[in-house]
Amino acid sequence: MSKPRAPDINPPRLVSPRLVSARPVTAHDVARLAGVSQSAVSRCFTPGASIAAETRRRVEEAAARLGYRPNLIARSLITRRSTIVGVAVAYLENPFYPAVLEALSNALEGAGYRVLLFTARPGENADPILEEVLRYRVDALVLASASLSSHFAEECRQAGVPVVLLNRRTESGGVSTVTGDNRAGAGTVARFLAAGGHRRCAFIAGLESASTSREREAGFSGALAALGLPPAAREVGHYDFTAALEATRRLLALPLPPDAIFCANDHMALAAINVARAEFGLEMGQALSVVGFDDAGPAAWPLFGLTSYAQPVRPMAERVVAILRRHLEEPEAEAVQEVVPGALMVRASARLPAEGVMEQGGRRIWRG
Template sequence: MKKKSVTSHDVARLAGVSQSAVSRTFSPDAKVSDKTRKKVMEAARQLGYRPNTIARSLITRSSRTIAVVVYSLENPFYSYMLEKASRFFKQQGYHLLLFSASSSDGFDDVLDDILRSQVEGILMLAITLNDDQAALVCDYGIPVVIINRTVDYAGISQVACDNFQGGYWAGRHLVSLGHRRIAYLSGLVDSSTDIQRRAGFVEGLASMGAALHDSGIGHYQYTSACQATRLLFASTTPPDALFAANDLMAIAAMEVIQSEFCLKVPEDVSVIGFDDVPMAAWPSHSLTTLQQPVQTMIMRATELLLAQIDQPDTPPQQITLPVTPMLRGSVRRPSGDVNDT
């Protein structure tokens, strides 16, 4: 039996407001009090109401605007990616509208604002969607592409790098250099990127007959990574090598290792990062890392999003791109010929 469609009148009854108040809530230029808006949005969520007027306006009125949702720009990787995205979309005649979520899974925080902004598509940088959120966005009819996260939902386009393979290479490479007390500095432990990088790293170690010596949590942030590094190296058996789940944490770790524990990188401790942000190549860091193909990731994501805007029936795609090891001065030199591929 076909499910009865929920109307604005149903929402009005549940929210205890007039039907016109519901219409104003979902009209970008209309005025409505915050109290009324909250009541209407909560009722709409409970009933599963989909304001079709928004989807129609996206078809009949082109705003030439793309919503970009980010969690934090502290990580220079996302600042770099945002710059590239802005240039790509500008070439196509679009401009970006930035929305900042309060957490890596805080898409609900900004969804209402996005809907009222009449954007034509949504680009998500390192924001985690659950299945319900993904289904909700699809129901609204707004094209979405996620970059650098994956979600187990076939209706959402996703562009990411091969995080598992990057972690796998890092594990094998550190063992091949003679390290035995190898630690992992994680980011956000429930994010798809961290789960995949850690899994690849552990498997890479195992393939060389080694195991993870210790681990810490740096939340992909500089300050948290510094504290996690202090705890790791205050141990009676500190690591002799460290793989950090992004470059920002790797750089933080190197500064703590050298300035607070008076150890040398790479003579005493080898460090590998992930991303290859521009500062990783600075001589003061010379960080060995896994390079994500930012230019290609943005280009593919842009193409996907614009294709879905122009042709709403365009099927979503899940694209995984390879990473490239960038060998620099933060890891010790191999003692002989090794195969760590």
């Protein structure tokens, strides 16, 4: 072969490795020490590759001695898979999302993926950041509570990057989604409140642009109507704590205030309880009932005891990962819209119906 070989860059180490300027150990270094070819080293770290036991032993010893760490960047370049998934998450001040992020991170790590995180500002257009993330050749994208421009959805499709929305739905086809059962859950809440004897229900909406809020509102209103109850008074809390405080103030200052408030998520429901108790002196479950959605952490705190329709975070994260895997295995697979059922966790923030409350694994739930 006439092709000139570049001289070996890494000179033989004459001094203790820790004193040498840190140039990462490569498969070539290991190969040289083990007296094999670089290919053999590669095969040693590739599950299922053909390699003799004795060779493997020698390579592993050499690798251990040099502290070799396969360069996943280089591997990605050639395999065209980064084993990195881009995850966008917003509203981290809403305690539901840290839980989502943790579950998602664990599920992805369990499936051998790393998480490239980016925190989307609620209002802003996430496209520029998403664009940037695509440059890292992520294998897939998961958007938790961030919406997706149809333009960008199309770009991802062209780039062959599967996208899964978590807790959001979108009009743009071709995007898989995993959500809680917003409609049915909100309907359950309505029937629960009705069974508890509430007559003047109110609803605090989240972001009007968010599918979750719209679906929950539709489910709630629909069920109220079916029950023959008057439509709910309505305020908007934008999924924001402070805005929800104010929304609650407006509701409770009405001439005929509601006897129950259903909030589009727990974060706002906790705000509602704060205002009702601290500013209006109302006792939860007596003069006023408050119900939320998510069953986020603080809902279970003794002072809140928030009745809430639980979204099962771990199962949802697992569904996301399962869908991703399928999309990665068969790129032509159709997008799916999965709905993960939840349950109404009954606590003290809302007056109880006479029937339907049952114990389940240490938790009290309501089945209407």
